[in-house]
Amino acid sequence: MKPDFLELFRALDGAGVEHVVVGGVAAILEGAPIATLDLDIVYQPDHDNLQRLVSLLDELEAHYRDPAGREIQPTLERLETNEVNLLDTNLGPLDAMQRIGANWSWDDVVERSHVVRVSGLEVRVLDLASIIESKLIANRDKDRAMLPVLRRTLEEQ
Amino acid sequence: MGVMGNQSKQDLPPVGDGKASEVERHSETTAEPTLEGAFAADGVDLTLIRWMLERSPTERLRAAQELIDATWALRTGRET
Numbered sequence: 001m002k003p004d005f006l007e008l009f010r011a012l013d014g015a016g017v018e019h020v021v022v023g024g025v026a027a028i029l030e031g032a033p034i035a036t037l038d039l040d041i042v043y044q045p046d047h048d049n050l051q052r053l054v055s056l057l058d059e060l061e062a063h064y065r066d067p068a069g070r071e072i073q074p075t076l077e078r079l080e081t082n083e084v085n086l087l088d089t090n091l092g093p094l095d096a097m098q099r100i101g102a103n104w105s106w107d108d109v110v111e112r113s114h115v116v117r118v119s120g121l122e123v124r125v126l127d128l129a130s131i132i133e134s135k136l137i138a139n140r141d142k143d144r145a146m147l148p149v150l151r152r153t154l155e156e157q
Numbered sequence: 158m159g160v161m162g163n164q165s166k167q168d169l170p171p172v173g174d175g176k177a178s179e180v181e182r183h184s185e186t187t188a189e190p191t192l193e194g195a196f197a198a199d200g201v202d203l204t205l206i207r208w209m210l211e212r213s214p215t216e217r218l219r220a221a222q223e224l225i226d227a228t229w230a231l232r233t234g235r236e237t
Contacts, residue, residue, distance in 0.1 A: 002229045005218055028221045031210040033202075035224055116214040123214075152201045156210055 003092025006119055008039050011091060013121050015056035018044035020113045022100055022126040022134070027146075029116055030128040032153040034146060038093035042109045042126075043079070045098055050079050053096070060089035101134035128154045 005025055012019055021029065024036025043053055057074045064072040065086045074085055074096075085096040099105060104112070112130035115122050126134070132150045135143035195204050209217055 003222075003225055005222055025218075025221070028209075028217050029214045031206065031212075031217060033205040033209045035221065037225065118218055119215045148197075148199045148201050149206070152197050152199075152203060153206050153210070156203065156206050 001088070001090050001092050003037050003039070005039055005092075008089070008091045008094060009118060009121050009123055011056060011060060012041070013123075015052050015059075017053045017056055018046075018049050019053075019096075020106075020109045020124045020126055022097070022109065022131065023095070026125040027128065027131050027150060027153075029118065029123070029125050030131065030153065031157060032128070032150050034149055038095050040095045040097065040100075042097050042100060042104075042106060044106050045080070047076075050076055053079060057087065057089065057096075060091055060094075062087045062089045062094065064088075065093065101130070101137050104134070128157065 019041040021039065022042055023038070023040030024034060025039050027034055028036070043049065054074060054076050062074055064070075064074065065088050066072050074087060079085060079096065083098045087094045087096060100109065109126060109130075110124070113124050113126050115124050117123070128150065132147065132154060135147055135150065195202065197203055209220070212220070
């Protein structure tokens with residue numbers, strides 16, 4: 001499905017899922033002129049929040065982007081167990097994670113985040129300096145390619 | 158479901174109003190454009206970064222979404 005970031009924000013907000021936006025969309029909200037197709041979030045790992053997230057994912061007809069092409073739905077157990085969940089939804093790709101960067105947990109990510117207003121919604125995003133740090137730690141080609149733009153954006157902020 | 162929809166285009170404000178100020182219009186008639194200072198030493202387009210930073214988070218998201226919408230329309234051969 002075609003990604004619709006604002007509708008995904010609305011869905012997460014409407015379902016009361018505690019999360020922090022990280023990755024490319026966070027970088028865009030922080031002012032970096034980059035392109036991305038998926039929404040990356042870190043979710044709060046408490047049981048109640050996971051239940052809200054599972055219910056929402058069911059509503060969005062989410063399934064794992066499985067390389068073997070299997071139809072695998074996210075469950076409470078999978079979201080508790082898997083630190084990275086690469087999902088497709090009827091509002092576009094959604095990567096739901098428990099940890100990023102240098103094994104940053106929910107508390108670490110929240111500490112490095114702030115709230116921005118997007119079309120009337122309060123959206124919590126990872127700050128640009130931490131996005132850069134997480135890309136440095138990930139050290140993949142695609143992350144390294146993005147670093148010059150992210151660093152210059154941070155300098156210009 | 159019940160979460161699907163396409164309200165985003167209606168709710169997001171336009172990116173810029175397309176109008177130049179008096180000073181900008183005057184400058185357009187007397188000055189020549191320059192690339193000096195447009196690019197960082199590593200080749201990053203600083204003008205594009207400044208364009209984004211001048212916008213609100215809502216407008217930045219809209220710009221990103223419009224890029225996706227246009228790309229999707231090309232991929233599927235349809236208007237969005």
